[in-house]
Amino acid sequence: MxxxxxxxxxxxxxxxxxxxxxxxxxxxxxxxxxxxxxxxxPEEAARRLMALGFVPGCRVxxxxxxxxxxxxxxxxxxxxxxxxxxxxxxxxxxxxxxxxESSP
Amino acid sequence: MISVCQCESCALATARGERKGKPAVVAIIGPPxxxxxxxxxxxxxxxxxxxxxxxxxxxxRLGRARVDRGHEVTLIDLPGIYSLTPCSEDERIAHExxxxxxxxxPRPDAxxxxxxxxxxxxxxxxxxxxxxxxxxxxxxxxxGDELHERGGHVDTEALSEHLGAPVALISAARGEGLGPVLExxxxxxxxxxxxxxxxxxxxxxxxxxxxxxVGSQTWRPPGPSRMTQRLDAIFLHPVAGPLIFLAxxxxxxxxxxxxxxxxxxxxxxxxxxxxxxVGGVAQGxxxxxxxxxxxxxxxxxxxxxxxxxLLLFLFVGILEDSGYxxxxxxxxxxxxxxxxxxxxxxxxxxxxxxxxVPAIMATRTIENRRDRIATILIAPLMTCSARLPxxxxxxxxxxxxxxxxxxxxxxxxxxxxxxxxLGFLAAIATAGLLKxxxxxxxxxxxxxxxxxxxxxxxxxxxxRLLDRTRVFLTRVxxxxxxxxxxxxxxxxxxxxxxxxxxxxxxxxxxxxxAIEPVIEPxxxxxxxxxxxxxxxxxxxxxxxxxGTIYGLQGDGDAGGLQESVRKDLTPAGALALLLFFAFALQxxxxxxxxxxxxxxxxxxxxxxxxxxxxxYAGAWAAYRLGSALWG
Numbered sequence: 001m002x003x004x005x006x007x008x009x010x011x012x013x014x015x016x017x018x019x020x021x022x023x024x025x026x027x028x029x030x031x032x033x034x035x036x037x038x039x040x041x042p043e044e045a046a047r048r049l050m051a052l053g054f055v056p057g058c059r060v061x062x063x064x065x066x067x068x069x070x071x072x073x074x075x076x077x078x079x080x081x082x083x084x085x086x087x088x089x090x091x092x093x094x095x096x097x098x099x100x101e102s103s104p
Numbered sequence: 105m106i107s108v109c110q111c112e113s114c115a116l117a118t119a120r121g122e123r124k125g126k127p128a129v130v131a132i133i134g135p136p137x138x139x140x141x142x143x144x145x146x147x148x149x150x151x152x153x154x155x156x157x158x159x160x161x162x163x164x165r166l167g168r169a170r171v172d173r174g175h176e177v178t179l180i181d182l183p184g185i186y187s188l189t190p191c192s193e194d195e196r197i198a199h200e201x202x203x204x205x206x207x208x209x210p211r212p213d214a215x216x217x218x219x220x221x222x223x224x225x226x227x228x229x230x231x232x233x234x235x236x237x238x239x240x241x242x243x244x245x246x247x248g249d250e251l252h253e254r255g256g257h258v259d260t261e262a263l264s265e266h267l268g269a270p271v272a273l274i275s276a277a278r279g280e281g282l283g284p285v286l287e288x289x290x291x292x293x294x295x296x297x298x299x300x301x302x303x304x305x306x307x308x309x310x311x312x313x314x315x316x317x318v319g320s321q322t323w324r325p326p327g328p329s330r331m332t333q334r335l336d337a338i339f340l341h342p343v344a345g346p347l348i349f350l351a352x353x354x355x356x357x358x359x360x361x362x363x364x365x366x367x368x369x370x371x372x373x374x375x376x377x378x379x380x381x382v383g384g385v386a387q388g389x390x391x392x393x394x395x396x397x398x399x400x401x402x403x404x405x406x407x408x409x410x411x412x413x414l415l416l417f418l419f420v421g422i423l424e425d426s427g428y429x430x431x432x433x434x435x436x437x438x439x440x441x442x443x444x445x446x447x448x449x450x451x452x453x454x455x456x457x458x459x460x461v462p463a464i465m466a467t468r469t470i471e472n473r474r475d476r477i478a479t480i481l482i483a484p485l486m487t488c489s490a491r492l493p494x495x496x497x498x499x500x501x502x503x504x505x506x507x508x509x510x511x512x513x514x515x516x517x518x519x520x521x522x523x524x525x526l527g528f529l530a531a532i533a534t535a536g537l538l539k540x541x542x543x544x545x546x547x548x549x550x551x552x553x554x555x556x557x558x559x560x561x562x563x564x565x566x567x568r569l570l571d572r573t574r575v576f577l578t579r580v581x582x583x584x585x586x587x588x589x590x591x592x593x594x595x596x597x598x599x600x601x602x603x604x605x606x607x608x609x610x611x612x613x614x615x616x617x618a619i620e621p622v623i624e625p626x627x628x629x630x631x632x633x634x635x636x637x638x639x640x641x642x643x644x645x646x647x648x649x650x651g652t653i654y655g656l657q658g659d660g661d662a663g664g665l666q667e668s669v670r671k672d673l674t675p676a677g678a679l680a681l682l683l684f685f686a687f688a689l690q691x692x693x694x695x696x697x698x699x700x701x702x703x704x705x706x707x708x709x710x711x712x713x714x715x716x717x718x719x720y721a722g723a724w725a726a727y728r729l730g731s732a733l734w735g
Contacts, residue, residue: 050312
C-alpha cells in the first residue's frame, strides 16, 4: 500500500490514472477499496478527516459496519476509522479492482 | 548568577538561555492513544489514568521525573492531538501548553513526541508539526513490543536522519528501551535542528505525502492484528455482537450481587467485630455511643459496599483497557444519532457508570460545544457507583432472591440491571429533549478511531482498583465521617436532664419531621427525610445516616440495616426511594465539576432543578402506582 502510493513521489495528485469508476465512499461494500479523490465537506470537517488520514490519493478500504449497517469502519493508512454513511457519501473514491489490501 | 544558583527558575533560565543546559520542563505530546500517559507514569512513578481508546487524557498533568543524581525534570502529560490546528477542547489545551500560552503552566523547553510504532507513517505528521515548533525534541516510538510481535520493523537511525531528532524505540507498558529517553531528559542527547519544511505543515496532503515517504524509507509496517480481526468478527457481528454484550452485562450484574457476597460478608463481620471491641474499650457512655452508634454503625454500613464497587470498576476498566469501549461507541452511534448526539458521547456515558466526575471531564473530546454540554447534562443520570449502596440495600431488603434464568440471573440482579437501564433511558430521553430545544446544533460528522484490541494488563487493572480503594476510603474518612459526626451530634441534642433525648425529639428528628409534609406524598417518613437531607452531600451518605439513626434507636443489630429499613418503608415507598435516587442530583462534586467545565452556574442550576423535579415526580408516581398495586 505504501509503495504503491509512493511510486510517483513528485506527483501532486497521486494515482490519477488508476482504473475504475468514481463512486462515493459509502457505496463501497465490505472488503472493497478505492483511492480517495476528493472530500466534499466544510473546511473544518475536511481538515479533521485529512488529519486522520483521509487525504486525496490515499487508499481506503471498507470494513465492517455497526450492527445496524451504519456507521462503517474504514481502513486507511494502517488505522481503522469509523464514519457515518452521511459523511462517507461526501467522500469520492476511484474504486480499484482489487478486493483485498495489497499490503498489511 | 546562573552558574551559582541551583534553584528551579534559574535552571529553567539556563536551559532556555543556552542550549547546553539540561531541560527543566519537558512536555510529552503525540497522537491520541499512542501511550503518552503510560510513558509519563513510567518516568514519574505517578498513576495518571491510562486506557485503550483515543482521548483518555483530557487535561494536562504535571509530574517530576528523577533522571540522574538529583537532577529532576518536570514532565507535562498532554492530551493527544491529531494536528496542531485544534478541533476540540482537549486538543486546544495541548496546543496552548506547547506554545507556552496556557495560564499557570511553565513553557516546556523540550518535548518528547510519542508515536505508536505500529502506525508510524500516519503519526509522523503530528511529529512534523511539533518538530516545526523548533523546541529540542526526541521522537519516541512506543509499543515496540507489539511491532515486533506483528512482524514489523523500524530503522531508528534512518528515521533520526530524516527528522533531525533522536529516535528511540520503546515499550512504555513493559518499561523497555527507556535508557535513551532518560539520557534525553538529562540533556545528554540533543537533536540537531529539525529538518522540517514549515511550508509543508499547512498543506495536509503534502505533509501526508512526506510522512508516507519517510515511513516507506524507514519502516516496515506490522501485519494486521489477528486478535483485533478475530474479536471484531465477533463483537461487530450483527447478531452475535449485541447478544454477547448483553450476556456479559447480565453476568456482571449477577456477579455484583452474588459474587461479591462472601467478600461483603467478610468486611461486615470485620466491622462488627471491631465495633464490639471498640465498644468494650471505649470509656464512658457518650464516647461509646459516638463510636459504636455513630461512626461504626454509620461509616461501617458504607464500607461494606467496597467489594461491589471494586467489581464494577474492574468491569469498566476491562472495557476501557481492552479497546472494546470504542466499538461500543460505534454500535451506539445510531441510537445516539436518534436523539441528536453522536457515538462519541457514549464513551463518557459508560465511564459515568463508575463516576460522573471523570465522565464529565471526558466530554472534552467532543468537538461540538452544544453536544458536549448536552452530554455533560445527562451524564449524572447514568447510574454511578455511589448509588450502588443505596440500590443494593433497598433491593436486598424488599426483593426476594429467586432464580430467573437458572443460576445466570436472579431477581435481585435483574432489579439492579433494571435500575441501570432506567438511568440510561432517562439520560437518552433527556438528551433528545435538550437537543430538540435549547441545544439544537448542526450535525457534526462522527469520526472515531478504533484502537486495536489489547489484553488489559494485571498491573493496570490492579492499579485502578488500588486507586479506587483509596478514593473510596478517603471519601469515607472525610465527607461520610464528617456528616456522620454532625448527624450524631444533632441526634443527641438538645440534652434533656443530662440525657440524650429520644431521637424523635432531637434536632435531627425535628429536622426530619420538618420536611415530612414534603416527602410524605412519596411514602417517606422522617427518618428517610433525614437521609435525603444528608445525601445532598453524597448519595451513599443516606446509608450511613440510616445506620446511625437505627444504631441510636438500638435496633441496628436486630437483623441489620435491611430489617430496619423494611419497618420504615412500604414496598411502594421503597420503589419511590429507588426512583428518587435514580434521578436526583445529590452530589456536590458533580455540581462543582459541571460549573467548571461549562464555565457558568446556569448549567448546574438547570441540571439540579431538572433532575430534582424528575426525581420528585418519578418517586410520587412510583408510590402511587405501587400503592395501587400492592395495597
